[in-house]
Amino acid sequence: MIKEKLGQIRRDLHRIPEIGFQEFKTQQYLLNVLSQFPNERIEIKTWKTGIFVLVxxxxxxxTIGYRADIDGLPITEETDYDFQSEHPGYMHACGHDFHMTIALGILSHFVENPVDDHVLFLFQPAEEGPGGAEPMLNSEVAKDWKPDIVTALHISPELPVGTVATKPGLLFANTSELFIDLKGKGGHAAYPHTTNDMVVAACSLVTQLQTVVARNVDPLDSAVITIGKITGGTVQNIIAENARLEGTIRTLSVQSMDKVKERIEALVRGVEIGYSCKATIDYGSMYHQVFNEETLTMEFMEFISANTDFTVQECKEAMTGEDFGYMVEQIPGFMFWLGVDSSYGLHHAKLMPDEEAIHVAVELMSKYITFKATQK
Structure with missing residues (x-):
């Protein structure tokens, strides 16, 4: 597929970001592009708003698997593009428009240049939440078309175009959302002794949560608890009956995730007693760590060094969450960072990746998958 065509596809997709399991326009756009390929070479099956394509x-x-996520984020775009999002309040601020375009470019290559092995493309919805990888992989379609190995990439604004970064073993963290609702007794601000103030309870709980990592996680391990949003009360002269804390948990080990949740639950029970209130905890979406299969990852890094002009470097593990972790939990595989050289980072309203990186990724993965298809 020529460079200009891929550029137009990326821009078309950038205009129509949709959140998880609502990617209806995106799915239809992808199906329209796929309909232009010779149907004797590919098989297409849909799953919810996702698509399986077997070359x-x-x-x-x-079967060699390649996954591309397709959803956007609830972020209002602030770029200088003349092809900005046409969906107010939504944007491809994590580069999934790039991910889809790259997958289509690789797919086009193998339609035109068939190899011995099957190549399966998974256009996966809901990566940003509530999580599409695990149910997609457990679907009836995947039972018939389950890859033997699976790969994926994620754009990296910090890296220059032409640079790839990854590592064997742990790449991305275990993550979990965190929602805590507190219900006490509201009342007039002049009579606090007749109430149970949930603003005070919430503030106390936030402070206590900051002790969990410091005093319950091995200092040689890593974990993060962030409360990013607090809501409570109605007006300035009414004591709040309800409060809600929203945050995230990230750990580098499954054991630490279990320990952190255990301690959060203990602290919440203490707040219930101390502030005479009721509390509920919801962990929302939870993502398994991305653990790169070591032999495949080392082989990939060595392949880049020996067979391309691109730069490959070993990176550190990150606290980033990615539901691709569920795929590599079941199937040997790996993920890597693709340099796109943007002044603004992931999930930023001004993210503007360099489109030249699309062609770097298509060339790289076309070569690598061809190489893997020669191995018996």
Whole structure:
């Protein structure tokens, strides 16, 4: 697929960001592009708002999987693009428009240049939440079309175009959302002794939560608890009957995630007693760590060094969450960072990745998958 065509696809997709499991326009756009390929070479099956595309191999002994996420974020765009989001309040601020375009470019290559093995493309919804990887992989379609290995990439605004970064083993953290609702007794601000103030309870709980990592997680491990939003009360002269804390938990080990949640629940029970209130905890979406299969990842890094002009470097693990972790939990595989050289980072309203990175990724992954398809 020519460079200009891929650029137009990326811009078209950038205009129509949609949140998880609501990617109806996005799915239809992808299906329209796929309909232009020779139907004797590919098979297409939909799952919810996602798509499976199988490029049939000539003499297959395995199936090589490539995943691209397709959803956007609830962020109001502030870029200088003349192709800004047409959906107010939503934006492809995590680069999934890039991810989809790259996948289509790789897919086009294998339609035109078939290899021995099957290549399966998974256009996955709801990566940003509530999570599409695990149910997609457990779907009826995936039972028939389950890859033997699986790969994926994520754009990296901090890295220059032409640079790839990854590492064997742990790449991204275990993550969990955190929602805590407190219900006490409201009343007039002049009579606090007749109430149970949930603003005070919420503030106390936030302070207590900051002790969990410092005093319950191994200093040689890593964990984060962030409360990013607090809501409570109605007006300035009424003591709040309800309060809500919204945040996130991130850990580098499953064991630490379990420990952190155990301590959060203990502190919340203490707040219930201390402030005579009722509390509920909801962990929302939870993502499994991305753990790169070590042999495959090292082979990939060595392949880049030996067979391309691109730069590959070993990175550190990150506290980033990615539901691709559920795929590599079941299937050997790996994820890597793709440099896109943007002044603004992921989930920023001014994220503007360099489109040249699309062609870097298409060239790289077309070569690598071809190489893997020669291995028996």
């Amino acid at each position: 049939n191999g000539i003499n297959p002994t395995k």
